[in-house]
Amino acid sequence: MVRRNWIKGKKRKRNKTYAERFIDRAMNDGEQRTSAQIIDKILDYIDKSERKITYTFVPTKGKVSSYISSNKQYDKVLDANNKHSGVYVKNYLCNTCDGSGFKNHDNCEECNSEEEE
Numbered sequence: 001m002v003r004r005n006w007i008k009g010k011k012r013k014r015n016k017t018y019a020e021r022f023i024d025r026a027m028n029d030g031e032q033r034t035s036a037q038i039i040d041k042i043l044d045y046i047d048k049s050e051r052k053i054t055y056t057f058v059p060t061k062g063k064v065s066s067y068i069s070s071n072k073q074y075d076k077v078l079d080a081n082n083k084h085s086g087v088y089v090k091n092y093l094c095n096t097c098d099g100s101g102f103k104n105h106d107n108c109e110e111c112n113s114e115e116e117e
Helices: 018-029 035-048 061-070
Strands: 074-078 087-090
Touching: 018 035, 018 061, 018 087, 035 061, 061 074
Parallel strands: none
Antiparallel strands: 074 087
16 A cells, blocks of 8 residues: 555645646746746646646646745745736755656655655
8 A cells, every 4th residue: 555645654744736746846947937937837748748637737826826935945036016926936956756746656755855744
């Protein structure tokens, strides 16, 4: 039995949703992006993917901005103004997996370490 909710013998507090996995995957290249640019990157990934992925997993701009602003893995580069949302960059880039925290549907030890326990 695969224990996906367990890391180093400790139970995780919560699982990442598919939208959060897509956000982490899109930001794993280290570039600075707004929430609209993150959604564009996710849509490009889905369109170019060999697997059949539906658009139901694409997060909204509000979901992207709330997840990134509350996550410790991301830093705010520029504050939001009237026309644009804030610009964020990911602090730690994972070289083991694609950035989503899962490697072949198993937890990546580097991404799911102390920060999510």
